[in-house]
Amino acid sequence: MHLTKAEIITLGRTLDVDxxxxxxxxxxxxxxxxxxxxxxxxxxxxxFEQAGMHDPVRYR
Ligand SMILES: [Zn+2]
Known part of the structure; x- marks a missing residue:
C-alpha cells in the first residue's frame, strides 16, 4: 500500500465510492x-482535507 490517504480518497471518488x-x-x-x-x-x-474534498459523514 503506497497511496496516501488523500490519494485513496481521490481514487475511491473516481471509482464512485459513496x-x-x-x-x-x-x-x-x-x-x-x-x-x-x-x-x-x-x-x-x-x-479529505488533503484531497480538497468535503467529508459527507456526520460528526457529532
Ligand atoms: Zn471517531
Missing part, C-alpha cells in the same frame, strides 16, 4: 455520528 456510507470511527455516537476525534476520524479528516 463516502457517506463509510466510517471507521472507533467511538461513534448511538445515532451513528462519528466522533471526529479518534485516530480513525483524524486520519479520515486529514485525508
Amino acid at each position: 463516502y457517506a456510507m463509510t466510517t471507521s470511527c472507533y467511538d461513534p455516537s448511538s445515532d451513528g455520528a462519528a466522533c471526529g476525534h479518534c485516530d480513525a476520524c483524524q486520519l479520515r479528516l486529514r485525508g
Whole structure:
C-alpha cells in the first residue's frame, strides 16, 4: 500500500465510492455520528482535507 490517504480518497471518488456510507470511527455516537476525534476520524479528516474534498459523514 503506497497511496496516501488523500490519494485513496481521490481514487475511491473516481471509482464512485459513496463516502457517506463509510466510517471507521472507533467511538461513534448511538445515532451513528462519528466522533471526529479518534485516530480513525483524524486520519479520515486529514485525508479529505488533503484531497480538497468535503467529508459527507456526520460528526457529532
Ligand atoms: Zn471517531
